[in-house]
Amino acid sequence: MKLTTIFILFTLSAFTGLHAKTNLTPELELELIQELKVENYLTEQEFQFKSRQLKSQIPSQSPQLMGPPGTSEISGQILHAAVGIGGIVIDLFDADNNSYVDSQVSDPGGLYSFINLPAGNYYLGIFNPTDDYVDAIWSTTGTQFCSYCEIPAQAVINLGTGVTSSGHNLNLTVGATLTGQMVETGTGNPVDTLNVEITKPGDPSFNWFTFATFDGLGNYTVRGIPGGTYRVYLSANYEVNLHIPELYNNIQCNVCSSLAYDGMGTPVILSNGFTQSGIDFTLDVGASISGKVVDNISLNPMQDYSLVMIFNETNYLMSSQIIDGVLQDPGATGAFTIGGLLPGTYFAQGGDWGRDYYIRELYANKPCPWSGCDRGAGGTPINLGVAEHRVGVNFLLELGGKISGHVSDALSGLPINDNDQYMQFYDAAGNVAGGAFVDPITGDYESARAMPAGDYAVRTGTMFHGRFSPGYVMEKYDSSGNIDCPGITCDLTTADVNVIVSSTTANIDFALDTGFDFSGTITDLVTSSPLANVHVLVYDDMGEFAHWATTDINGDFTVSGLPAGTYYAKTNNGSNLPFMGLRPSAVGSWVDILYNNLSCPGSACDVTTGTPIVLGGSPDTGINGTSQFSFELPDGGTFTGRLIHSETTSGVANTRVNIYNSQGAFYGGYESDIDGYWMTSGFPPDTYYLVTQGRGGMVDVKYGGGYCFNGQCDPLTASPIVLGGTYNISNINMILKPDFIFRSGLD
Structure with a gap:
């Protein structure tokens, strides 16, 4: 089964659709979600779910499986209600790296077998989103129903040489079927550019891959859903979607899953073996953004893939599109269109896939460092009115250079076995200018994106999200001998590595000591x-x-x-x-x-x-x-509330509420979640003042009224809040307005 859609989680159970080309391989998708994990657009749990899904489509590279045929066999039967069922696709996976090995189709009696297998560790799964059965894996404790779940020890088949391991039977359950209409408002034309998703409110452990099939007449069907109570919502899943996603029933949203997770929308109760019909969506055409990603001198498209991302005014990823390069399509122009957007303020980021020497940019023409780019604070706002189509959002990419090297254990000389190793590069002002992954197998690294020509400081670890190799002292590169640099305890303005255009500065190596x-x-x-x-x-x-x-x-x-x-x-x-x-x-x-x-x-x-x-x-x-x-x-008193958008009345996300005591001393900032809600940690009894701190897209406000422009805000002029003990003061809500007021695309 080859999936052509990327569904990216970028906050707690919040999906956004990367509009993938149909020829994008699972290997490339895996590269992409790893990058989004580094830039904090999905959590570790969400990354693991998606990576399991992708790895299960990638053929195993195990030396045993790549070698000559083996002499072992795995067999069993697929049943429903104690009766064998034919025509079911069952997949065999390499349990050591979660990769794909082979598929078989059960015979009319439900029997299947995998033959000529080398010795190794395997697991069995049935993950077909278009059949009527709930996804499942085999285990010694019985059939387990899950969708690309973490594989328990009981599901691993330890297969020896020349062994026939039989009796691996799976007893399947017919799941629920969900049907409805998906049509355009006014015209009634069918819409098939969004997928139908489900979630269980408040349950971060629930992840289920769904796949809607369409009949071309505006009707959709989703099969094999486990019975339960869900929220149903839409997410874009094709190259160009022009319709605004919705949460059932009739709630428009750029990223609907966060609202669904919070329990908004109408509950949909599904029962195994039954069809729930009438879950209909009538969709408006939304606003859209179009442009090109090209070389700034020749104006030619990229040779390889390029990627455009759209963020809202609070730096949340709203939508993305992967664009073919000339290598994928000789007729490629670098053009993109991202649609289905609600009215609002957006920021756009564009760049190549990272294999060439182009510098990633924010619209318009501002560098966007890898692992250090603040979209709302640095980009040019794109203000969209209702169904407005904004053209000319172009990225004229300039060439830069890269840095590469090797990271190892100083004592053994071997690579450090840690999947979360990163490098970070700083310019002469001490600002983040780029970064890199470190391959845990080889210890090698190369800049994830090119940087402008110039001199840079290079250090192990990353201050973007505080990832340091466990047990090792982080270092800064110095040609006369590397310098210990845990955190920011060294001078990162002294640049020792020169980068030139269209070239990689190599051998910037580190041998790390334990501390x-x-x-x-x-x-x-x-x-x-x-x-x-x-x-x-x-x-x-x-x-x-x-x-x-x-x-x-x-x-x-x-x-x-x-x-x-x-x-x-x-x-x-x-x-x-x-x-x-x-x-x-x-x-x-x-x-x-x-x-x-x-x-x-x-x-x-x-x-x-x-x-x-x-x-x-x-x-x-x-x-x-x-x-x-x-x-x-000690326990203290807390404050809770919500930040509300003055134009849409929706929550304002990713914005800090700064707390000051009676003397004006700063007591910390607490960030609003995807729906605008925030909560502080504990404080001792005192009088406090609250002020918001956004990222440039919204005008900051003081609690009690009064806006703050250009970062100028005296917190002691806000309305005081008296905290007298260890209790919570709730409903401290503040209304923020956009920095650009617009209607129908007019500033």
């Missing part, structure tokens, strides 16, 4: 209960950020990969994280503290006033120190 560790536990001051998902931020003796860790379910944490020295540590319950790519959100009502037991509300205090933690010397003289540094967090 010192310290551990601890975070508990509730009153109950002594462990607190999970609380961050511990570590700073050096100059107060510069060095490293961090997050508590597990037992409240335990370990900070590793620090060079010998003096450090300070504070807790962080969601505010003031030093990473551009992580959106801060509170996880509890506790008041942050600075070690050892100094109040630090909102994690906003002078860290050097805390008790020092010394690694590599007294009081910690051990290698990889084992000292315990524990924190007990």
